[in-house]
Amino acid sequence: ARIEKGGHRHFMMKEIAEQPTVVGKVLDAYLTPEGDAVALDLEGIDFASIQRLSIVACGTAYYAGLVAKYWFERYARLPVDIDVASEFRYREPPFPEGTLGVFVSQSGETADTLAALRFATGEGIRTLALVNVPESSIAREADVAVQIHAGPEIAVASTKAFTCQLATFAVLVVKAAQARGALDAGGVAELLAALRKLPGLLSHALAVDDAIRTAAEAIAESHDVLFLGRGQMFPLALEGALKLKEISYLHAEGYPSGELKHGPIALVDKATPVVVLAPHDGLFEKTVSNMQEVMARGGRVLLISDARAIAQAGDEVWQAITMPDAPEFIQPVLYAVPAQLLAYHAAVAKGTDVDQPRNLAKSVTVE
Numbered sequence: 159a160r161i162e163k164g165g166h167r168h169f170m171m172k173e174i175a176e177q178p179t180v181v182g183k184v185l186d187a188y189l190t191p192e193g194d195a196v197a198l199d200l201e202g203i204d205f206a207s208i209q210r211l212s213i214v215a216c217g218t219a220y221y222a223g224l225v226a227k228y229w230f231e232r233y234a235r236l237p238v239d240i241d242v243a244s245e246f247r248y249r250e251p252p253f254p255e256g257t258l259g260v261f262v263s264q265s266g267e268t269a270d271t272l273a274a275l276r277f278a279t280g281e282g283i284r285t286l287a288l289v290n291v292p293e294s295s296i297a298r299e300a301d302v303a304v305q306i307h308a309g310p311e312i313a314v315a316s317t318k319a320f321t322c323q324l325a326t327f328a329v330l331v332v333k334a335a336q337a338r339g340a341l342d343a344g345g346v347a348e349l350l351a352a353l354r355k356l357p358g359l360l361s362h363a364l365a366v367d368d369a370i371r372t373a374a375e376a377i378a379e380s381h382d383v384l385f386l387g388r389g390q391m392f393p394l395a396l397e398g399a400l401k402l403k404e405i406s407y408l409h410a411e412g413y414p415s416g417e418l419k420h421g422p423i424a425l426v427d428k429a430t431p432v433v434v435l436a437p438h439d440g441l442f443e444k445t446v447s448n449m450q451e452v453m454a455r456g457g458r459v460l461l462i463s464d465a466r467a468i469a470q471a472g473d474e475v476w477q478a479i480t481m482p483d484a485p486e487f488i489q490p491v492l493y494a495v496p497a498q499l500l501a502y503h504a505a506v507a508k509g510t511d512v513d514q515p516r517n518l519a520k521s522v523t524v525e
């Protein structure tokens with residue numbers, strides 16, 4: 159059984175470790191061989207004439223869409239609405255002229271996402287799907303389907319599909335920024351250069367495994383865990399909390415760092431670890447003050463960040479995990495790795511069934 163798991167104990171770990179390779183495949187598929195331009199044909203969908211995106215998905219795919227919202231709005235100046243599919247389909251939102259519906263699904267079979275796609279199609283808007291299974295229902299029914307090239311994902315908790323969804327979105331963001339003239343040639347080249355670094359940086363990120371395991375073993379003893387992130391790292395806080403809940407059964411919540419004082423700070427005590435996903439960026443100063451609020455109340459901060467930010471954060475931090483320096487654009491993809499590893503090692507420490515967690519299904523084809 160270890161052979162099909164590539165020598166790993168669990169499919170989840172195998173799939174985490176595959177990320178540099180499969181993300182590389184996304185870039186090979188959708189960039190020119192030199193990596194200096196986007197080579198992804200969207201069969202007539204032109205971002206220059208699109209006014210708005212409406213992204214719809216469930217679970218981890220939804221969080222990939224949430225990162226994409228930050229990217230499309232920032233780099234392509236394209237407004238994005240985002241919904242979980244079960245809300246979208248019954249809310250029956252109106253679509254402004256020029257809306258493109260974007261449906262994200264690893265399996266391509268999630269019942270709510272499929273129903274949401276059918277609703278959008280019925281309303282006459284154009285639809286684009288990001289899927290991992292080319293022959294799936296969602297791939298077939300969308301106007302255009304883009305493969306995320308993750309390869310078969312066996313573990314119920316999604317890992318490599320998430321980073322491949324992000325890498326595919328990143329390519330779409332560059333394409334949109336270019337088509338809409340939101341970035342000049344230099345700006346586009348900068349994003350592409352960042353993307354080309356992704357496979358190598360993902361390999362470096364995997365080296366945090368030992369440090370994360372130590373932290374995860376301590377976290378596995380607690381009952382509640384908070385995850386904080388700001389801006390494009392906020393969806394990673396949500397994803398980190400989701401992964402931990404799914405496989406270790408610890409109660410975890412992801413929050414935007416700035417919302418800490420509006421509720422979750424009431425939960426903070428010595429027993430509640432607070433995982434802060436915060437590379438050095440324009441908002442890091444603000445995150446430092448959020449961490450101080452936590453530490454002042456006896457909270458234990460696990461800071462996942464780069465060397466520069468960790469030095470700035472001071473030594474009251476409970477534990478720090480040093481990630482490689484990376485261009486801002488790709489940081490959400492990179493920080494998926496420690497979030498996944500933290501959940502994985504907490505689950506192993508607790509002795510749960512990592513690949514087949516209780517009550518969850520890989521693909522939810524019923525409502």
Ligand code: G6P
Pocket residue numbers: 216217218219262263264265266267268271314315316518519520521522
């Ligand atoms: C289930 C899985 C999750 C997944 C979600 C959406 O809940 O357990 O890992 O993120 O469905 O699945 P999809 O196949 O549509 O991406």
